Structure formats: structure tokens, C-alpha cells
Amino acid sequence: MSGTEVADQARQLLQTIFGYPAFRGQQEEIVTHVGRGGDALVLMPTGGGKSLCYQIPALLRDGVGVVISPLIALMQDQVDALAEVGVRAAFLNSTQTFDETMRIEKLVRRGEIDLVYVAPERLLTQRCLDLLQDTHIALFAIDEAHCVSQWGHDFRPEYIRLSVLHELFPEVPRIALTATADAQTRAEIVHRLALENARQFVSSFDRPNIRYQIVEKTNGRKQLLDFITGEHAGDSGIVYCLSRKKVEETAEFLQEHGIRALPYHAGMDNTARAANQARFLREDSLVMVATIAFGMGIDKPDVRFVAHLDLPKSIEGYYQETGRAGRDGLPASAWMAYGLQDVVLQRRMIDESEADETFKRVLSAKLDAMLGLCETLSCRRIRLLAYFGEHSGPCGNCDTCLFPPVSFDGTVPMQKLLSTIYRVDQRFGAGHVLDVLRGVESEKVLQWHHQTLSVFGIGSDRGNDEWRAILRQAIALGLVWVDHDAYGSLKLTDSARPVLKGEQRVQLRQYEKPVKARRASTPRGHVEADLSAHEQQLFDKLRWWRVEMARTHNVPAYVIFPDATLRDIARARPTTLAALRGVSGVGDKKLASYGEEIIRLIGALDAGD
Structure with a gap:
């Protein structure tokens, strides 16, 4: 042909x-x-x-x-x-x-x-x-x-x-x-x-319906709870954690605060794990807390958010995981809480892996790209798409576009940090270095007589959280590395020398004290932004009808009809099979199976009106 x-x-x-x-x-x-x-x-x-x-x-x-x-x-x-x-x-x-x-x-x-x-x-x-x-x-x-x-x-x-x-x-x-x-x-x-x-x-890698947001991690679980209750109450979502223990603890935490959450990880009993996956696929308003063992191939179209409580290893992994949100094309969120410990942990995992040096270099490069996405001062979508070789302009639908971060010349504070690491002989971890920098006479500082160093207290003008943010950016910029063979001591890289000598300036993201999750314009729950009150009433009725049909047929609700099709039916309000046939997502078989019931449901609702 x-x-x-x-x-x-x-x-x-x-x-x-x-x-x-x-x-x-x-x-x-x-x-x-x-x-x-x-x-x-x-x-x-x-x-x-x-x-x-x-x-x-x-x-x-x-x-x-x-x-x-x-x-x-x-x-x-x-x-x-x-x-x-x-x-x-x-x-x-x-x-x-x-x-x-x-x-x-x-x-x-x-x-x-x-x-x-x-x-x-x-x-x-x-x-x-x-x-x-x-x-x-x-x-x-x-x-x-x-x-x-x-x-x-x-x-x-x-x-x-x-x-x-x-x-x-x-x-x-x-x-x-x-x-x-x-x-x-x-x-x-x-x-x-x-x-x-x-x-x-x-095709374009862009998912314009997804809003990307990365926040400074302080209390990750509390921040996650604020995000879900503030922006996605009643929605289906996925929360990714790095460890099995954290999956269990986070699911339990969300349950204690009234959110229907289920755990999923490779250490669970096979029957229980399969049952949780089946519930997530078949029920609405469930949150799956999981390791990356969960997700590939997930077809559930109405996942409204994907959250990360730990830093992904690569942009590919992040893109794959966040891409499970908003498959139906409706607004969705990709949210991540990210902090210094995430950077340290990922670096340690690479250093301690049994891979050869070539593979470790590849892993390090992928992590560097991921850190660059987290620390970028410009549009996150530009950075994300550039990784896949695609060019774009500012999206207007990520946190750095909606709430532009403040950048500043961070050369002097960076020099103070690097100098302190050098003056303690590059033998100590983050906590001790920051105590010396801020002038804190801790037991360990006094034990090593580091209160006598010229750098002691030179960073007293900034708080501990702010210095941790600067240290995180120093690691992300490749100026500092964490030696896990030496109990996590901070060491300077060759790239630190020109900064210390004043030959290279450093631009940093201004630290902002974390606040409760900002309310985004994304619709909460199942209220559809483009539906009138009359249409919303029908949409809700159709969703309840779909639940019963899915239970009868023993299939996920979205297999009957996805939300996008139910929304179109609510807007079109067809009163004949011929009119229903014109709705996107209603083929011949589904028209024959469900058409008359939908027309009757619409007729009954209209009669009640």
C-alpha cells in the first residue's frame, strides 16, 4: 500500500x-x-x-x-x-x-x-x-x-x-x-x-503541563505534607524516596495526617507490593510512596503530582519519574525537596560503588548535571530540555520563572568557606567547618584549638542554614568535594584555587528562609478550572459512575475513561449516542459498552435540574 x-x-x-x-x-x-x-x-x-x-x-x-x-x-x-x-x-x-x-x-x-x-x-x-x-x-x-x-x-x-x-x-x-x-x-x-x-x-521532551519546583530541604516530610495539602489535596500522586526505611516512615507519616498513602519497595512481600500497586492503579486519591523500583510503564493518566524527598541520580531518572505526572495533559506538579545531605549522599554512593573508574566518571557527570538543574538561577525547563539537546525559552511555569531567585556575587563568602576548609587542614566534615566559620566554641572546636585560627568567626554574619546552602553550592560547583574515605572530610579541588586567589568570581543563589509551600494556581482536588458549576456536577457524577464500572469490570478506573474524556463529556453534555461518539476518547466499543448508560445519567441529572 x-x-x-x-x-x-x-x-x-x-x-x-x-x-x-x-x-x-x-x-x-x-x-x-x-x-x-x-x-x-x-x-x-x-x-x-x-x-x-x-x-x-x-x-x-x-x-x-x-x-x-x-x-x-x-x-x-x-x-x-x-x-x-x-x-x-x-x-x-x-x-x-x-x-x-x-x-x-x-x-x-x-x-x-x-x-x-x-x-x-x-x-x-x-x-x-x-x-x-x-x-x-x-x-x-x-x-x-x-x-x-x-x-x-x-x-x-x-x-x-x-x-x-x-x-x-x-x-x-x-x-x-x-x-x-x-x-x-x-x-x-x-x-x-x-x-x-x-x-x-x-519529539520535543517538553511537558508544558508540568510545573517544576525545587525547594530548600529543612524538614522534608513536613514540607511534603504542606505541599500536598496546599496544592493537591485529594489528588493521586507519587512520592519517591531513596531508601526502603524512608518509604515506610513517609507513608506512615502521611497516613497519620489524613492522607491515603501506600508504601512500595523491593523489600516488601510480593503479594503486599502487588496489592498496593493494584490499588494505586484502580483507585482515585491515593498517594504511592516508593523507591524507584516503582513506576516504569505506569499508565495511570491522572497522577497529579510526583514528589522527590531525595535527589535523583541523574536528569534522565528525574525526567522519567516526573513524567509520570499529568499523562492526560492536565496541570500537574513535579516537586522536590533538596539539601546539602542529598549532595553528600549521592557523592558517597558513587565513591563507594564497585563500578570501574570510567563508569564512576559517567555517574559523576550525570550527578553534576542534576545538581546544575537544582542550583540554576534561570528557568528550570530551559536547563532540563538543554540536557536532551533541545532549546527553549523561559516557560513561565516553573518556580524560578514564577518566583525568580535572587542571585548575588558570592565570591567573598565562598572565599571564607574555602579558607576555613583549608585552615582546618581539610580533615573535618561540614558540621565542624561551619562551627569554626561561624565562631561556635563547640567541644570539638575547643579540643582542636580551632578557636585560635584566623578564620574563626569570620562567617558569624550568616546563619548555619545559609552557610549550609553556600557549602552545597560549593560542592555543586565542583569547588569542594567530600572525602568519604576520611570520614566525610571536606577537601578543596583544583577549581578552588582561582576563587581563593580572587582570579574568579562566583555567582550564588541568595538563601531564602523556607516558608510554607506557596499556593500555586493549579486546581486543588478534582475541581476542574475550565468547568462551570453545572458541568462540574456532571463531571463528579461521571467519576462516581466510572468507579462502579471499574469495580464491575475489575480494571483501573482510567481504563474505562480517563478524566480528560469525562471532562469533555461534561462540557459537551451529549444527549444522543451520535453526539457522544464525537467526544475524544469514545470509540465504537466503548460507545456500545457505556454509551446508553452515560446518556441516561446525563438525562437523569438534567431532569433533576
Whole structure:
């Protein structure tokens, strides 16, 4: 078929099955290219519609579409969502009985299925490869393709072996997809998956609906509570913590303060962890407190905020995690509390890792970029997008745009800090250095007679928190490093010399005493900013109806309809099936399944009015 014919058929499937009137961005170009048998590497932000880029070509082409996905825990929900729109889908993974596996394999061999989801470990078994060689394959979709990169944040060793698909099935088109890949990771995906001849589609990494905010950490849990209650009361959200213990303690803290929160980490019992994930996906107004073990592939579209109580290791990780907010395109927040201890801890983790020196240098460079994002005086979105090679102007929707930080010439205070580190022989940690700097006659200061040093008290004009902020920026700027082999002592780098000599000026962010979380203009709870009171009433009714439907069908609520579709129904207020068909997200199958009930609900509400 010609490209025009494939595109026409693709648009028809988009409308009749998925209920969308038109493709977004590069979707149509990607679908047409893969539908005609071409290989592709697709970089598209979370919520940009990556799934349609392989689902529709799989429906267009003869045979079974094979989707390689790293998370078996989410396959059921993805299959359920496809079933809701009338697509024949199944998965093969270790959660199934032998009889169920045999049944699915028989459907695959017969071509009586449109899409089958397989974990990479399962796909690489001889049994599965034999199955695929006995099957007419429409395409291979390699989701979360950044997992192939040894330099990335989600490395999966088995992904490297997926080049076998090119070797065994050279005529079958392959599409690799990810939301997170810098130039180095992109090159590794191409090399490892033998996609040198694939066409690359790189969409904008910008998520304009997400508001980025990074605050000075004082009491992280209290600040988190203020943020949630002040800006996202009643919303679904994810809170990321570095350790399992902190996950448990934070979830308990939020529960004690009236927030429905659940923990998730790799140390939990498998049954309990799976149950918490299922509740988060299926229920509204839940907060998941988790380590980074949670999240990849999460399809829940109405996550209104992602919060970090610990500094991520890289911008890729931060972007991937924050991208789980606002997949439906509605306003969402990415909030982080960040302090000196975060910098020290991340540096120590790199120093103490068993990786070789080359890998440690890569990790350090990624951390430096993350610190640069935290400490930037300009628009955070500019800094974030620049990391991925994309240029933009000030966004007007991040904290540094909305509340511009004050910068000042920090050369003199930085010289005072560096001089103090030098005068105590670079043998002491942050607490002792700052006591000497501020003129505090602590027991340790007196023990070492450091009250006699010329630098004792030269920083008494600033408080401890302000000096800690300056020290954090010194570490972020590469002027100071923390020697964990010497009990966390602060040491000067070669870059400190020109600053000490006055040959280089230093610009710093002015310390601001933390205040209670600023109220943003983001709508609180489930009140939709663009709905009238009459429309809001219908929206609320539809959400309650959706809860009952989801419970009946045993699927997440968003699988029935996402909030964005319910909002459009509330605004359109259709009174006929024909009118409902025109609402974005209402395809033929959903119209047949739920159309009459929605029309009756609207009619009953109007009659009551």
C-alpha cells in the first residue's frame, strides 16, 4: 500500500477503535512508516502517545504484534485497556498457569490475537523464540528501550540480547520506544538493537503541563505534607524516596495526617507490593510512596503530582519519574525537596560503588548535571530540555520563572568557606567547618584549638542554614568535594584555587528562609478550572459512575475513561449516542459498552435540574 493509503487506514482505526479524531505530533508519520514495514526509534515524552505508535501498525499489518515490556506487573492492565476498546490482546509471563500459557500460545500461533506482551526474559527463552518462528509476526515493539543502555538509569542486561530479533526475523519491522534518552543513550540503543538503518523520530521532551519546583530541604516530610495539602489535596500522586526505611516512615507519616498513602519497595512481600500497586492503579486519591523500583510503564493518566524527598541520580531518572505526572495533559506538579545531605549522599554512593573508574566518571557527570538543574538561577525547563539537546525559552511555569531567585556575587563568602576548609587542614566534615566559620566554641572546636585560627568567626554574619546552602553550592560547583574515605572530610579541588586567589568570581543563589509551600494556581482536588458549576456536577457524577464500572469490570478506573474524556463529556453534555461518539476518547466499543448508560445519567441529572 502507498503511504497515503496506510495513513488513511490508520486514521480510521484511531477514530473507530480509540475514539480520537486526529493523531498528535509525529504519531501519524511514525504509524505510517512502521505500518509500511520500516524500522523506527521513537523518543517521545511520557503521555505523548507512544503506545499508539505500535498498536495501530500492529492492527494495520497482517500477523501478531509482539510487544517487549520490562514490567510484567503492568501487562494485565495494558491488556485490559486494549480489551476495553475491542483489541484482542494477551500476555505471556511467569504469573500464568501452564494451561493458560498453552492457551495463549495456541492463539498466537493461529494468529487469533492482535497483540501479545512478553517480558524480555521470557522472549529470549528457546520456547518463546520457537513460538515466534512458528507465527506470522506483524512487528516487534521494544518498549522502554533505554533499558539497553549500560550508562542509563534503568539498565536491564537482557535488553542487550534483543538484537537476536534482527538476526532471526530480518524482514519483520522493529520499533524501539523510550521517553528518556540523551545522545549517548540514543547511540547505544541504535548499536545494541542493530537499528542503524532505522528512522529516528525525536519529539520535543517538553511537558508544558508540568510545573517544576525545587525547594530548600529543612524538614522534608513536613514540607511534603504542606505541599500536598496546599496544592493537591485529594489528588493521586507519587512520592519517591531513596531508601526502603524512608518509604515506610513517609507513608506512615502521611497516613497519620489524613492522607491515603501506600508504601512500595523491593523489600516488601510480593503479594503486599502487588496489592498496593493494584490499588494505586484502580483507585482515585491515593498517594504511592516508593523507591524507584516503582513506576516504569505506569499508565495511570491522572497522577497529579510526583514528589522527590531525595535527589535523583541523574536528569534522565528525574525526567522519567516526573513524567509520570499529568499523562492526560492536565496541570500537574513535579516537586522536590533538596539539601546539602542529598549532595553528600549521592557523592558517597558513587565513591563507594564497585563500578570501574570510567563508569564512576559517567555517574559523576550525570550527578553534576542534576545538581546544575537544582542550583540554576534561570528557568528550570530551559536547563532540563538543554540536557536532551533541545532549546527553549523561559516557560513561565516553573518556580524560578514564577518566583525568580535572587542571585548575588558570592565570591567573598565562598572565599571564607574555602579558607576555613583549608585552615582546618581539610580533615573535618561540614558540621565542624561551619562551627569554626561561624565562631561556635563547640567541644570539638575547643579540643582542636580551632578557636585560635584566623578564620574563626569570620562567617558569624550568616546563619548555619545559609552557610549550609553556600557549602552545597560549593560542592555543586565542583569547588569542594567530600572525602568519604576520611570520614566525610571536606577537601578543596583544583577549581578552588582561582576563587581563593580572587582570579574568579562566583555567582550564588541568595538563601531564602523556607516558608510554607506557596499556593500555586493549579486546581486543588478534582475541581476542574475550565468547568462551570453545572458541568462540574456532571463531571463528579461521571467519576462516581466510572468507579462502579471499574469495580464491575475489575480494571483501573482510567481504563474505562480517563478524566480528560469525562471532562469533555461534561462540557459537551451529549444527549444522543451520535453526539457522544464525537467526544475524544469514545470509540465504537466503548460507545456500545457505556454509551446508553452515560446518556441516561446525563438525562437523569438534567431532569433533576
